[in-house]
Amino acid sequence: MLNLQFAADYIRHRFSSKTRHGVHSPFVYKLVDEIIYDFHAKEIYHSVEQAREGLLKDERVITITDLGAGSQLNTNRQKQVKTLAKNALKPARLAQLIYRLAHYFNPATAIELGTCLGITTAYLAKAIPKGNVISVEGCPQTAAVAAENLENLGIKNADLRVGNFDTLLPEIINSEEVLDFVFIDGNHRKEATLDYFKACLPKLSANGIMIFDDIYWSRGMKEAWQEIKDHPRVTLSIDLFWIGLVFVRPGQVKEHFKIRF
Numbered sequence: 001m002l003n004l005q006f007a008a009d010y011i012r013h014r015f016s017s018k019t020r021h022g023v024h025s026p027f028v029y030k031l032v033d034e035i036i037y038d039f040h041a042k043e044i045y046h047s048v049e050q051a052r053e054g055l056l057k058d059e060r061v062i063t064i065t066d067l068g069a070g071s072q073l074n075t076n077r078q079k080q081v082k083t084l085a086k087n088a089l090k091p092a093r094l095a096q097l098i099y100r101l102a103h104y105f106n107p108a109t110a111i112e113l114g115t116c117l118g119i120t121t122a123y124l125a126k127a128i129p130k131g132n133v134i135s136v137e138g139c140p141q142t143a144a145v146a147a148e149n150l151e152n153l154g155i156k157n158a159d160l161r162v163g164n165f166d167t168l169l170p171e172i173i174n175s176e177e178v179l180d181f182v183f184i185d186g187n188h189r190k191e192a193t194l195d196y197f198k199a200c201l202p203k204l205s206a207n208g209i210m211i212f213d214d215i216y217w218s219r220g221m222k223e224a225w226q227e228i229k230d231h232p233r234v235t236l237s238i239d240l241f242w243i244g245l246v247f248v249r250p251g252q253v254k255e256h257f258k259i260r261f
């Protein structure tokens with residue numbers, strides 16, 4: 001992921017983005033001020049970060065079934081869990097932002113595409129103790145470690161489904177009345193990302209949020225992000241560089257924000 005174009009995009013984002021002070025929309029100001037910029041350490045983060053520490057030392061070797069765009073750092077099919085933990089998991093700062101967003105929007109169901117070892121799944125589950133997380137992972141051996149991890153954390157409200165997003169997402173969408181929280185964190189290809197977006201959109205609720213990871217990861221992902229923002233139903237987007245937030249709130253003049261994170 002670390003290439004010159006990515007670094008240039010990052011620098012451009014730093015210069016063109018705002019903090020909470022440049023934001024006039026009350027909804028976005030509150031979201032940035034109270035949730036996105038809430039960097040206080042929370043007790044609830046502790047156990048998940050301890051689980052991450054365990055994964056970063058886990059020397060077991062697993063066989064990776066890669067159904068997505070794949071890692072640009074290590075494409076060996078056999079990987080140590082610790083290598084996967086180091087390269088594929090959201091860093092704490094971002095995983096904790098996902099926690100705060102889920103806690104704030106408090107959906108009955110949060111859908112995650114891309115469980116990997118279950119770190120963000122655990123954060124989501126802890127964020128909505130009365131809700132349920134449905135998380136999809138295509139690699140059976142990775143999912144097995146995630147399941148172990150969630151069990152060790154005592155998490156009971158996460159439903160881990162093993163299979164391809166392309167097959168399981170339509171089933172999940174059919175089974176839900178509305179979608180309030182969808183986090184797309186896998187298969188970072190332009191067409192796939194747009195397919196997942198379009199599949200979710202008809203059921204995305206007025207108060208719903210979709211989160212896309214790695215919107216600057218490649219030219220294809222940047223194009224996908226642009227198309228998502230341009231979609232007529234999207235009324236608000238927040239580009240945090242590492243992730244992008246999408247809303248279809250009615251009565252909102254279409255606006256796109258770039259926020260420094």
Ligand SMILES: C[S@@+](CC[C@H](N)C(=O)[O-])C[C@H]1O[C@@H](n2cnc3c(N)ncnc32)[C@H](O)[C@@H]1O
Nearest residue numbers: 067068089090114116119120138164165186187
């Ligand atoms: C970046 S990782 C997810 C990280 C995780 N959300 C976290 O930070 O804790 C992406 C995961 O998506 C899975 N994946 C990618 N494409 C997929 C597909 N088409 N179907 C199912 N799983 C897929 C990969 O196996 C990988 O484990």
